[in-house]
Amino acid sequence: MQNYLLMNVLKNLFVLNLLALLVFVSCDDDDDGDSNPAPGGISLQTDDLLGEWRITRFIEDNEDETDDLDDFTLEFMDNGVLEITRISDSESIEASWLLSSNGERLTINIDDDDARRLDPDEELEELDDEWIFVELSGNTLELLEEDDDNDRDELTLQRN
Numbered sequence: 198m199q200n201y202l203l204m205n206v207l208k209n210l211f212v213l214n215l216l217a218l219l220v221f222v223s224c225d226d227d228d229d230g231d232s233n234p235a236p237g238g239i240s241l242q243t244d245d246l247l248g249e250w251r252i253t254r255f256i257e258d259n260e261d262e263t264d265d266l267d268d269f270t271l272e273f274m275d276n277g278v279l280e281i282t283r284i285s286d287s288e289s290i291e292a293s294w295l296l297s298s299n300g301e302r303l304t305i306n307i308d309d310d311d312a313r314r315l316d317p318d319e320e321l322e323e324l325d326d327e328w329i330f331v332e333l334s335g336n337t338l339e340l341l342e343e344d345d346d347n348d349r350d351e352l353t354l355q356r357n
Contacts, residue, residue, distance in 0.1 A: 238341075239330045240300035246273040250338065251284075254353035257323055265320040270357065279305060283315055290315045292325075303328045303340065328352060 249272040255263045272280040273294055282289040292307040304327045312321040328340040336356035343349050 238301050239332060241330050241333060242300060243275065243296055245333060246296065247275055248273065249357040250354035251357055253355045254351065256351040258348045262320065265318065269321065271354065281315065281321065288315060301330055303330065
């Protein structure tokens with residue numbers, strides 16, 4: 198009888214250990230380190246951005262505001278400087294840009310006073326944000342920005 202009880206205890210321990218092992222093995226660690234992954238996002242290198250781009254589409258809070266920014270070009274330089282030029286009179290300001298370490302996000306920093314000097318309507322300030330790369334197709338770059346209330350702004354740039 199004692200052997201029978203011992204065998205049952207060992208059998209139950211074996212089954213419990215097997216179940217624990219199955220649970221452990223079936224768990225998938227899918228944390229890629231990005232707590233806010235880009236929907237459909239892509240990763241770019243610095244060289245993908247360098248050069249002059251024209252704003253060809255800007256959607257803010259579901260409203261097409263492209264006309265407010267289509268008179269500007271953005272020139273990304275390899276030293277983190279972003280030159281923003283108003284096409285109509287060649288007036289420009291310098292801002293800065295930074296590519297995230299994983300290449301999925303672009304942060305643009307524009308001084309408010311400089312932005313207002315170049316754009317009294319203050320539309321340029323809408324670019325001063327962190328953007329997610331969505332697609333790079335040929336000479337067209339699509340970006341997305343989600344603000345605190347989950348509204349999405351869309352920005353499309355065309356390489357000059």
